[in-house]
Amino acid sequence: MSITHDEIKKIAHLARIKITEEEADAALKKLSGILNLIEDMKKVDTSNISPMAHAQSVSQRLRDDVVTETNQREKLQKIAPEVSGGLYIVPQVIE
Amino acid sequence: MKDWSIKEISSLLREKKTSSVEITTDYLQQIKKKNPEINAFITVDESRSLAQAKLADQRIQSGEGDVFTGIPIAQKDIFCAENWLTTCGSKMLHNFVAPYDATVVKKFNEVGAVNLGKTNMDEFAMGSSNETSYFGAVKNPWDLSRVPGGSSGGSAAAIAARMCPGATATDTGGSIRQPASLCGLTGLKPTYGLVSRYGMIAFASSLDQAGPMAKSSEDCAMMMNVMAGFDTKDSTSIDHKKEDYTKNIDQSIEGLKIGLPKEYFAEGLDGDVAKVIEAAIDQYKKLGATIVDISLPNTNLSIPVYYVLAPAEASSNLSRYDGVRFGHRTSQYDDLMDMYCKTRQEGFGEEVKRRILIGTYVLSAGYYDAYYLKAQQIRHLISEDFKKAFQSCDVIMGPTAPSTAFKANEKIDDPVTMYLQDIYTIATNLAGLPGMSIPAGFVNKLPVGIQIIGNYFDEARMLNVAHEFQKATDWHKAIPEGALS
Numbered sequence: 001m002s003i004t005h006d007e008i009k010k011i012a013h014l015a016r017i018k019i020t021e022e023e024a025d026a027a028l029k030k031l032s033g034i035l036n037l038i039e040d041m042k043k044v045d046t047s048n049i050s051p052m053a054h055a056q057s058v059s060q061r062l063r064d065d066v067v068t069e070t071n072q073r074e075k076l077q078k079i080a081p082e083v084s085g086g087l088y089i090v091p092q093v094i095e
Numbered sequence: 096m097k098d099w100s101i102k103e104i105s106s107l108l109r110e111k112k113t114s115s116v117e118i119t120t121d122y123l124q125q126i127k128k129k130n131p132e133i134n135a136f137i138t139v140d141e142s143r144s145l146a147q148a149k150l151a152d153q154r155i156q157s158g159e160g161d162v163f164t165g166i167p168i169a170q171k172d173i174f175c176a177e178n179w180l181t182t183c184g185s186k187m188l189h190n191f192v193a194p195y196d197a198t199v200v201k202k203f204n205e206v207g208a209v210n211l212g213k214t215n216m217d218e219f220a221m222g223s224s225n226e227t228s229y230f231g232a233v234k235n236p237w238d239l240s241r242v243p244g245g246s247s248g249g250s251a252a253a254i255a256a257r258m259c260p261g262a263t264a265t266d267t268g269g270s271i272r273q274p275a276s277l278c279g280l281t282g283l284k285p286t287y288g289l290v291s292r293y294g295m296i297a298f299a300s301s302l303d304q305a306g307p308m309a310k311s312s313e314d315c316a317m318m319m320n321v322m323a324g325f326d327t328k329d330s331t332s333i334d335h336k337k338e339d340y341t342k343n344i345d346q347s348i349e350g351l352k353i354g355l356p357k358e359y360f361a362e363g364l365d366g367d368v369a370k371v372i373e374a375a376i377d378q379y380k381k382l383g384a385t386i387v388d389i390s391l392p393n394t395n396l397s398i399p400v401y402y403v404l405a406p407a408e409a410s411s412n413l414s415r416y417d418g419v420r421f422g423h424r425t426s427q428y429d430d431l432m433d434m435y436c437k438t439r440q441e442g443f444g445e446e447v448k449r450r451i452l453i454g455t456y457v458l459s460a461g462y463y464d465a466y467y468l469k470a471q472q473i474r475h476l477i478s479e480d481f482k483k484a485f486q487s488c489d490v491i492m493g494p495t496a497p498s499t500a501f502k503a504n505e506k507i508d509d510p511v512t513m514y515l516q517d518i519y520t521i522a523t524n525l526a527g528l529p530g531m532s533i534p535a536g537f538v539n540k541l542p543v544g545i546q547i548i549g550n551y552f553d554e555a556r557m558l559n560v561a562h563e564f565q566k567a568t569d570w571h572k573a574i575p576e577g578a579l580s
Contacts, residue, residue, distance in 0.1 A: 015414075017436060037514070054287075055301070055526060056333060080421060
């Protein structure tokens, strides 16, 4: 399995990471090495084997639908890069 | 500076022969002296540690103390601790002051333990050498030109250089056991779900597990008594009955059946390390154990499976770092997309970006079945290997890592070689089994660890098996040259 320069730029965009041409070139070699390592899985016949998502086969717990947390807006927004009037500020999205 | 164990400090405090303030002051001085060359701590806050120690002394004076009250330990910087800088070794969180305590931190606070500081680590716990930290590499106290292992290398180096008697750590593919092996320490990765993940910054959620690191099995057992327990705030926490891990630690291990997987002694294992492991197994025979030859046929597949599943989970977990609610935000941007992309370009280091890209790739349209689903199927096979093996033995033993501590910069430019460091540790994370590393000897003055893998929730037995070895040997008592001078 090989990966191309353009594919790296595409997945970097999907992952929302800005990547320069030089960085994409550097990543190409190393990612190809890792993907080759992963290719070893292809040798194994896994038909009829169920996938294992978690180590313990337990189902998701449910709890009563009641409020358990208190409002901590001020405390949690104190560490935000930019807030105004209790809202997180980001660049304008809709004209 | 004396080389105290957690157990000794606990007795001295209970007998009022010393105070928590006195012991904490000693360790803070040792940190001041040793940390500049080792770089094991990212954050130290003397006044806060001493304030905690004073409160602990008051509790002990009034007779309210627990066995852990007043004992100073260090916290890996992956655990959120309220009002402490919590960086996870990343520029992305260089300014993140946690607004709440992780359950593990809360539990130590509740028993009155003292937090000596936050230990250095590979960025977002991705690494086996502690060279990927934004806050600089950690040095191995046994040889400053070598790595301490990773990702809990800061915790390991801090204990090895006697800057703390114990520390918390986390293990996604070997991050407790491998640094414990490379630094001559005892470390335990518990069964998945036994210790709460709440407030522990997520890397690969289905594999991440917190555990203790200390000098002896006894000390790890004391830490486990604090750390383990069901937590409704962790959706995969398991409601397992509360155990006292120190209770049966002294039991004889006569008749113990030790499984030796042939795959753990195959090509790739350093010959001198193999000899140390064989000598340790002989010691176990003298203690009354019998040896069973077993096979874990899918061992070699654990690395490819891990490097699909862990990056896939990481790419999803790390999508939260967008520069909006906390952490780093780039200073100049044109629009929202540009802000996201530049923030993440600047905030993440090379290895973290690499894993996010791999994860994004294997989860992207058209590749899901070939990679992610396939890896989950093989994960099932790996887990079945262990199930079968445990039908004929009580514990499994082998090397923790294929070699002793390697030189700094030796593997950092070759991710695939670095990933092979975890060949013996990753499979237990995939299966969710508990694993431990204890000191077994030395090769060229560098520590070697033997790994003990147990069945689900068999931590008490593993700690007993480790303790019996430590009663008969002195490897865990060795101190790096100059650590106490």
